[in-house]
Amino acid sequence: MRAGFPDFRLGNVLATSFTGTLTERRGEAVERIPTPQRLVDWLTVNGLAVESCTTAQLELAWELRESIHAAATAAAIQDALPASAVQVINDCSIEGRAAAILTPEGNRRWRLSSASCVEDALGVIAADAISIIAGERDGTLALCASPTCRAAFFDTSQSRTRRWCDMNTCGNRQKKARFNANKRKNPRSAK
């Protein structure tokens, strides 16, 4: 990890890991891919390594990210999908020319058309977003219960009752807040 930059929140769903590069959207937002190099780092961690990224490509990535966030949020609350967000997601999906490659070990890898083609990587992310918003995967979109977050996440729990985008951050913070509120209400119980 590079010093001086907020670290990444890594999930196992590509599209919502990507929207998770901006956290605390309803509070003090934290931008986790503030520079082209940080987008390169994020893509590398997520199996979509590129050698370089321009400012324009970073701006396109942000636009795709916010479009996925808007569409996934609408899907989570069963609202109509915003047309402009759908357009951006589709454009990115169409532009991308990554190929799925099967390795001899039986794993999937992505091969981009060139080492600097951030658009190919964004196409893979857009296609992933389409598959979850379209309901093609086992799971359901939900919104994080934290009032300063409200991130859309993909709930794959058996009971579909997951409340937080991330147990280690939002979930933990909520638990601590509840614990402190109880302590204030019953100051003697701590003794």
Ligand SMILES: [Zn+2]
């Ligand atoms: Zn959250």
